[in-house]
Amino acid sequence: MSDVAGSHDDRPHARDGVLTRRSFFKGAGVVAAGGLVGEAVHAAAHSMSLEPVRLSGEVEIELSINGALQKLKVEPRTTLLNALRNHCNPPLTGAKLVCDRGSCGACTVHLDGQPVYSCMTLAVACVGRAVTTIEGLGAPGQLNEVQQAFCEHDASMCGFCTPGFVMSISACLERKPDATLDEIKHACAGNLCRCGTYPHVFDAALSAGRALRAKGGKR
Amino acid sequence: MRAFDWIQPKTLDQVLELLPGPRDTKQRDRVKLLAGGQDLLGELKEYLVQPEQVVDLKSLPGLAALEFAADGGITISALVTLAALESSAELRTRSPMIAEAAGSVASVQIRNQGTVGGNLCQRPRCWYYRREQALCIKKGGAECFAYGGLNKYNAILGGGPSYIVHPSDLAPALVAAGASAVIRGKKGERRIELERFFTLPSEGSVLRENVLAPDELLLRVEVPPQTGWRSTYLKFRERSSYDFALSAVALALKLDGGTVREARIVLGGVAPIPWRADKAEAALVGKKIDDASCKQAAELALVGAEALQYNGYKIPLTQALITKALRKLS
Numbered sequence: 001m002s003d004v005a006g007s008h009d010d011r012p013h014a015r016d017g018v019l020t021r022r023s024f025f026k027g028a029g030v031v032a033a034g035g036l037v038g039e040a041v042h043a044a045a046h047s048m049s050l051e052p053v054r055l056s057g058e059v060e061i062e063l064s065i066n067g068a069l070q071k072l073k074v075e076p077r078t079t080l081l082n083a084l085r086n087h088c089n090p091p092l093t094g095a096k097l098v099c100d101r102g103s104c105g106a107c108t109v110h111l112d113g114q115p116v117y118s119c120m121t122l123a124v125a126c127v128g129r130a131v132t133t134i135e136g137l138g139a140p141g142q143l144n145e146v147q148q149a150f151c152e153h154d155a156s157m158c159g160f161c162t163p164g165f166v167m168s169i170s171a172c173l174e175r176k177p178d179a180t181l182d183e184i185k186h187a188c189a190g191n192l193c194r195c196g197t198y199p200h201v202f203d204a205a206l207s208a209g210r211a212l213r214a215k216g217g218k219r
Numbered sequence: 220m221r222a223f224d225w226i227q228p229k230t231l232d233q234v235l236e237l238l239p240g241p242r243d244t245k246q247r248d249r250v251k252l253l254a255g256g257q258d259l260l261g262e263l264k265e266y267l268v269q270p271e272q273v274v275d276l277k278s279l280p281g282l283a284a285l286e287f288a289a290d291g292g293i294t295i296s297a298l299v300t301l302a303a304l305e306s307s308a309e310l311r312t313r314s315p316m317i318a319e320a321a322g323s324v325a326s327v328q329i330r331n332q333g334t335v336g337g338n339l340c341q342r343p344r345c346w347y348y349r350r351e352q353a354l355c356i357k358k359g360g361a362e363c364f365a366y367g368g369l370n371k372y373n374a375i376l377g378g379g380p381s382y383i384v385h386p387s388d389l390a391p392a393l394v395a396a397g398a399s400a401v402i403r404g405k406k407g408e409r410r411i412e413l414e415r416f417f418t419l420p421s422e423g424s425v426l427r428e429n430v431l432a433p434d435e436l437l438l439r440v441e442v443p444p445q446t447g448w449r450s451t452y453l454k455f456r457e458r459s460s461y462d463f464a465l466s467a468v469a470l471a472l473k474l475d476g477g478t479v480r481e482a483r484i485v486l487g488g489v490a491p492i493p494w495r496a497d498k499a500e501a502a503l504v505g506k507k508i509d510d511a512s513c514k515q516a517a518e519l520a521l522v523g524a525e526a527l528q529y530n531g532y533k534i535p536l537t538q539a540l541i542t543k544a545l546r547k548l549s
Contacts, residue, residue: 049229050229050230051229052226052227052228052229052233053225053226053227054224054225054226054227055224055225055226056224056225057222075222076222076223076224076225076273077220077221077222077223077263079260100264101261101264102257102260102261102325102328102329105326105328108328111331111332114302114331115327115328115331116328116331116332117257117328117329117332119260120256120257120260120261120328120329120332121256121260121332122225122253122256122260122273122275124225125225125253125256125275125277168327168328171327185460186327187327188327189326189327189460189461190325190326190327190328190329190460190461191326192460
């Protein structure tokens, strides 16, 4: 079995022709899945049985993503990030592949409400848990308070790290809408921004906290 | 990463059945245990281990308990997350040093998934070890490339033939608290002092950092009552947002008035194991914390330290951290 479907299958490669990055990835995903011979084990494998669950080759799992159950074909080695970006329909590309080693935070999603690095999480280990991505926090026209504040405070430059920061800050403010600047810095210490827009990010986070508190007061 | 079978056992016995025999060191990497995965996934991605089976421990019952006994003791099961330790108000009261160490590990995202067992059993961060193409002594090669190479982050104490540093923050704090490790293997349970859990490259196998046999796993850590002890964990990082320790000090003191009755000083980031500074501990007993006793303790703690080409800064840095920790607790 080649590595095509592994952690490398979402790496961009230089190619001739007019493939976009996105369509190339989708194509690569389909080819990889089609070329694999594996037993299809269904989500029933994660039942209440007292026997060990054993998954091998290409398997079908069911994940709760942004509140909806979705069936995905993955391998045991498929990371949650890879599953979201390349195995979901439609692809959820808000979480970004950058370092792929749990060092930069661009792939941050929530697992049962807690921020985690989706690049350092196996998709098969997320069965039965609630996965929330940036797409699940808000939508154009219905942004959550943190997303709205990022727009108002011009808190992104290239924007690649932004979804990760929004996920980390949203989780922090969810628990503590009156988080201090130090607490916000601690909450997103695992997110890196190579453009250096940290001051705007922190302004946005403090502003989002105020907005959440105002909303809470009106309830 | 290479393809593997993913197995999620429901009982500890099922885990033990999957592990190789106690002396079957050649089969050791055929099966890898997955807890939070924050270290293992990096190793898989770099092809440092290529297991046939990855055994997910997360659904085992009873391994995620953090318990506080009435006598002051603390039981920390292997699957307790670092986030759970960091956020436990009771732990922060009973042993500030352990809570501070847990909170200093990596980032929120890693602490949410990373476990105590995984943190104590994590593999070295030396960049030669982590590079797939470098067949260093930790991976069965002939030499430690850090020794004559780029060794800014390597050991100043206890090095040779490998000069890795143990990357755990929790380990120095738990050793300073006098914790024990409870280990389970095919033949049953055993308990050892956590200090004896870690092995120098010159003592145990140079390929390993602890005493676990191929059929064993760490079940829990038991911390004796910390009544009467003051403690703190100070960590110095190159990058303040989050990083491994360049040097760290876990310090616990039992004070009577201003006089030290007992002291524990365990250093992180400077040796292949959490490094107990026993000469410095002994010298502090019966003394007040002042300029003279701080200076003496800092000097004694680094006796025997040997700088490699690029890590000499660790000696004064560690001495300064020890002094700062002593001042903080006095």
